[in-house]
Amino acid sequence: MVAFKRKPVMGSGGHTNPLVWLAAIICTIFAIAVIVTGIMMFIGYIMIHPRVPTISVTNAHLDLLRNDYAGLLQTQLSIVVTAYNGNAKAHAKFSKMTFSLSFQGQGIAVLVADSFDVPKNSSNVLRYVVQSSSIPLTPDQMEKVGESWKRNEIGFDFKGAGRTRWKVGPFGSVKYSCHLNCYLKFRPLNGSYIPSKCSSKSK
Template sequence: MDPKTKFSTHRERATNPLVWCAAIICTILTVAVIIAGIVTFIGYLVIHPRVPYVSVMDAHLDHIQIDYAGILEIQVTILIRAQNGNEKAHASFSDSSYSLSLNGEVVAQLVAPPFEVGKNSSVDFNYVVPSSPIPLRPDQAEDVDTGLKKDLITFDLKGSTWVRWRIGHLASVRFLCRLECRLRFHPLNGTYIPSRCSSKAK
């Protein structure tokens, strides 16, 4: 027997050219769909740059009182607006939480359940924030007393909300809107001193 003779238990078959063509076409179509999606996504962000945001629209210091023992009682009303200025996409807001503090002491927590804001629309949350009696340190109590005498009380508002911005059926963008600002009031009549207080996307 010729030593060069090969024995095989199965027949060797060449791949059908039609199979190769089908595989190549499928690959090209898949890449084209991915590229089209990315281009559409980037183009959408460039053409429609209006990113949803939250801002303080108004506020009022309803009540503030501190006794000789340094026990503080307050009530504040804060109007926060979630704004979606985009005409092409809805926006979903979730995990909305903000802390209101006075002289480093957190006096209230503002939270909201998940909610939707339609295209080119807004949703308002009117927070009425009463606080339980809060014992202050002597230095904190002195600062509050000074503010009352000067008719100027300043609160710090800090927090954030997650926003998901859906772009058709292709994709969505999720980002964190941070809100950090100072709210100033005239305690004699409770009026709010307007200032720019809007979130920044991160």
């Protein structure tokens, strides 16, 4: 087997071609820039001691709950979602916020929000009023609604997701995805919200 060895490109007089030196210098500068940027981002991250921004359901109310013998359900809910930025040294940006509300597996509404900023160590409140059209219920669902009236407790599934981002130092930013998966419970006799922990988890 014949082995071939590639010799470096040589210029006149047996010296390395200047283009090779130039390419080596550019690669070295690029590598140093990447390392410095990484170090600066790490230092910025340590200095800020960032807390992951969160979204939570902080209040709600069951404005209307009406069902008839034909198996149709009408409802209206007011839901307050709070976006909180616990970072004392960095603004946070929330984007692509989408929430879904359902009852017994049947969708009621999809809620969205435009991108918005939350200042350092502050919060922003999103207020939604969700009114459903008549929802056809199965006999099993009708029975569960009847039981809910008797127990004076009814629940709705509330799920959502969004993205958060905040700057770390002058060169970079940290990004997370927030995911919300809650079961909102109410007293149908007066519409009051039964408080429960409903905060996002980040990935």
